[in-house]
Amino acid sequence: ADARLTGTFARQSRRLELTARGLPLALALRPARLRFDRLADTRIDGRLDAFTLSLAPDTPPSLEAAFSGLTFDDPAGHAGPISGHYRQSGDVHRLRFDQAGGRLAVPRFMRGELAIDGLGGALAWQRADDGWTIEAEKLELTSGEADVGIDGRLRLPDEAAPRIDLIATASAPDATRLLARIPQAEDLPNQRLRDWLPRAITAGHLDAARLELAGPLDRFPFADPRADERFHLELEGHGVDVTYKPEWPPLE
Numbered sequence: 001a002d003a004r005l006t007g008t009f010a011r012q013s014r015r016l017e018l019t020a021r022g023l024p025l026a027l028a029l030r031p032a033r034l035r036f037d038r039l040a041d042t043r044i045d046g047r048l049d050a051f052t053l054s055l056a057p058d059t060p061p062s063l064e065a066a067f068s069g070l071t072f073d074d075p076a077g078h079a080g081p082i083s084g085h086y087r088q089s090g091d092v093h094r095l096r097f098d099q100a101g102g103r104l105a106v107p108r109f110m111r112g113e114l115a116i117d118g119l120g121g122a123l124a125w126q127r128a129d130d131g132w133t134i135e136a137e138k139l140e141l142t143s144g145e146a147d148v149g150i151d152g153r154l155r156l157p158d159e160a161a162p163r164i165d166l167i168a169t170a171s172a173p174d175a176t177r178l179l180a181r182i183p184q185a186e187d188l189p190n191q192r193l194r195d196w197l198p199r200a201i202t203a204g205h206l207d208a209a210r211l212e213l214a215g216p217l218d219r220f221p222f223a224d225p226r227a228d229e230r231f232h233l234e235l236e237g238h239g240v241d242v243t244y245k246p247e248w249p250p251l252e
Contacts, residue, residue, distance in 0.1 A: 003027075015056040023048040025070060046070035046081065060090030077106040082119065096122040097139075111181045118142040121150075131157035136166065146172040146206075152213075161218035168213075172206040175237065190221075204240030209233070 003022040009015070025046040046069040054062045064087050071080030084097040100119030105112070121139035125132060136150040152166020172178040179198040188194065215222055215229030222229040 013056060015054065015059075017055075018051075018053045020048060020051040023051065025067065042072060042074035044070070044072045061088070062090075063088040071102065076108070077104070079104045079116075091128075092124070092126045094122055094124040100141075107183075108185060109183050111183060114143055114145060114181070116141065116143050130159075131155065145174070146170055146178050161216040163216045165214040166211075168209075168211040170206065170209040175201055175204040175206040175240070178206065200243050202241045202243060204237050206235065206237045208236045 003020070003024070005018070005020045005023070007016065007018045009017075025044055025048050029044055046067055048065060048067055050064075050066040052064045064085070066085050068083040069080070070082045070084075072078060080100070080102050082097060082100040084095065084099075086096075087094045097119045100116050102116060103113045104110075104116050105114070119141050122137040123139065124135045124137060132155075134154045134156070136152055139150045141148045147170065149169045150166060152164065152168075154166070155163040157163070170178075176198070179201055182194050182198055184191075184194060210233070212230055212232040213220075215226070215231075219229065220231065222231045225231070
């Protein structure tokens with residue numbers, strides 16, 4: 001269908017509403033490119049199936065959009081195609097995922113590319129006076145390598161350490177393929193653990209994993225936990241081979 005853009009203005013309430021259908025995302029995002037320099041190196045494709053923007057005096061702006069076939073590619077990574085919905089009301093943003101495919105690459109946080117079979121759940125973020133809050137709402141990613149679920153919140157204060165409160169679950173038919181994707185950048189935390197895991201676990205099926213993590217990240221892994229801090233990891237698997245150290249006999 002052809003792209004359409006319409007607008008209405010209510011004189012009494014001085015409310016302006018713009019609606020659009022079938023717009024290419026590259027065209028719809030041109031104003032954002034002018035405002036955000038970071039988007040200059042980002043390639044974004046896809047389709048804006050429906051879009052509504054409402055503006056009125058003394059009322060936070062609101063925006064709703066449904067998109068499909070979204071792909072993005074920039075120096076930080078690439079992903080897509082993705083379909084879903086986006087909603088903004090004032091400073092509150094919410095992105096709901098309906099489906100995804102293709103490949104995901106985030107070089108800083110994951111080695112290589114991950115083939116994606118599905119993506120569901122939502123991400124929400126909000127700016128407050130003292131920083132940002134990001135929430136994962138039943139976020140679920142499925143692929144041939146692993147199924148991952150995340151529920152929780154990350155606070156990013158302007159003048160304090162990030163604070164996290166989340167529960168994550170995972171399963172993987174081949175744990176070694178998953179561990180091979182652990183990033184190894186020197187500025188990331190727990191370098192020794194990140195280096196040891198893919199070398200030590202040489203085979204195995206991860207039936208279920210559950211991670212509970214809460215507290216300020218500058219105190220992780222909470223060796224002497226306070227009342228509001230928690231680090232709990234449970235793993236279930238079979239066929240696991242572990243080489244704790246090269247000179248030690250392997251555990252099979």
